Amino acid sequence: MTITVAIDCMGGDHGPCVTVPAALDFLRKHEDVRVVLVGLEDSIRPLLGSVGDSRVSVRHAAEVVAMDEPPALALRNKKDSSMRIAINLVKQGEADACVSAGNTGALMAISRFVLKMLPGIDRPAICAILPTATGHTHVLDLGANVDCSPEHLLQFGIMGASLVSAIEHKDRPTVGILNIGEEDIKGNDAVKRAAELLRESGLNFIGNVEGDGIYKGEAEVVVCDGFVGNVALKTSEGLAQMLATFLRQEFNRNLLTKLAALIAMPVLKNFKKHVDHRRYNGASLLGLKGIVLKSHGSADAFAFTNALERAAEAVRSGVLARITERVAQQQPLQEIA
């Protein structure tokens, strides 16, 4: 089967300069994929050069959703935006997935309006991969929902587990809930009740995970509300940046330290590669009737290609069917309870 990915080429801090080369790289790496490049044709075509690949098509979109545009306005006014058209392509079955590095709120609002929610899911959630001491973990929600009910958190758990089980071929991935202590009595009411629901859900629920437990790899899926998840993610980004700056400063202090840097360079490069956040780029917007991936706004071509690969992977592994199936299993349980 050929997988078609619609790309919002105008989104992100760099627009087509990043998204188009990334798309071409993605095509080179995978023979079974096609891309539809959506955006201002005049900006996209020149970047294609003499590429005559039949697997690339360009779809003109006259408008662009700005990075700081209020989602409600983007939804109402930007019907001819690259983001909207890319999502429409998924709705119309012309693409199997859509990827954008644009305005997260707008992407969420438009996706939800155009694609609608899967049956049994109330709200979409943003699910990203984070590196851990032992591999990686999936964390959701990372900012789509600032106030979550226990039922929403349960749905996040089901969606996250379905995603991991589909993509990583794991039968029963472990699921934890982000909390401020390991004991059951800890946390706010929503989290405590959500833990009860998760425990009764039939998922492989391991209980509370503290902030440091994310990076220790204590669970393969970590559930949290979007406010807490977003703070955890951004705090991590900030800390990693600060540490990298300090390390660079120390190695730049004088001639001797610069010499040490030169000698340590291969090691530092390996270290950097190991923790490179670009490798984990591409967060899934779960719960929609369609596959939508959000790339980091500041992504470079390497990072954006990874988001495209993640989208293809989600299509290939049948994530949507897996979530739908799992939610349907859950319904009767919920009704009995």
Add this chain to the structure above:
Amino acid sequence: MTITVAIDCMGGDHGPCVTVPAALDFLRKHEDVRVVLVGLEDSIRPLLGSVGDSRVSVRHAAEVVAMDEPPALALRNKKDSSMRIAINLVKQGEADACVSAGNTGALMAISRFVLKMLPGIDRPAICAILPTATGHTHVLDLGANVDCSPEHLLQFGIMGASLVSAIEHKDRPTVGILNIGEEDIKGNDAVKRAAELLRESGLNFIGNVEGDGIYKGEAEVVVCDGFVGNVALKTSEGLAQMLATFLRQEFNRNLLTKLAALIAMPVLKNFKKHVDHRRYNGASLLGLKGIVLKSHGSADAFAFTNALERAAEAVRSGVLARITERVAQQQPLQEIA
């Protein structure tokens, strides 16, 4: 003036083995301090050796609050614990401050019960120092309160600003509120309303700070509810540990990388010193009628000494008076509004 610090010698992962040497080091460094070592006399005395300093006294306490003991039980049953007696000494005016590396929840519950709250403050908050790209910042609450009203968050802002203003002699430290976007419309209802209150408060309020803004040093005081704050703190700890492990692994990979490590050692040591969390040990329990500092449970003697110094600093700079004064100023404003 001589400052007397009551030390719960039994708290923390290591108990007297850490707290007693740290206390002696603290005495060596400061001529104007006294310590009261509270705990099992038989465990403390041998560690004092031949120290004949008139500035050390030992106060026997027969019980110990366990690290995993439910706070309510510790409050009800452990009236003769080292933690309780150390706090009592503050209440009775025999000590100016108390420091414990023990059970945070119990320390909070007992402090609140024994010392009571300052007028105008509803709940205590845990305030810690975190390093930033440009220096450091104070963040509160880090876990005392899992559900906060906008008014509580305002009080945290007032207390944090008073602390920084007293200790760092800054007239109007900047105050930000932890949120998931920089725009005013972002965040949950409590945070949005708290931002309004902070804006009207007369504090030097700079608006929303995102997770990465903490480490960028965007505000001198960052306010958040205890759930979010605790997740941010623990997530940071987890990430830092993971990165340190990866770096160590890379340098240990083979003979060549080990040689590189040897050469880079002085640089890595400086880096480690720069970001050493032990330097920031000692979180203030703000809002109480007394100075109580919480050390990290895993603190070593170097870290614990820092918590002791932080306690002395709080006494010296008159933090309690500053908070009381600032809250009193606020009252009329609140009543008008």
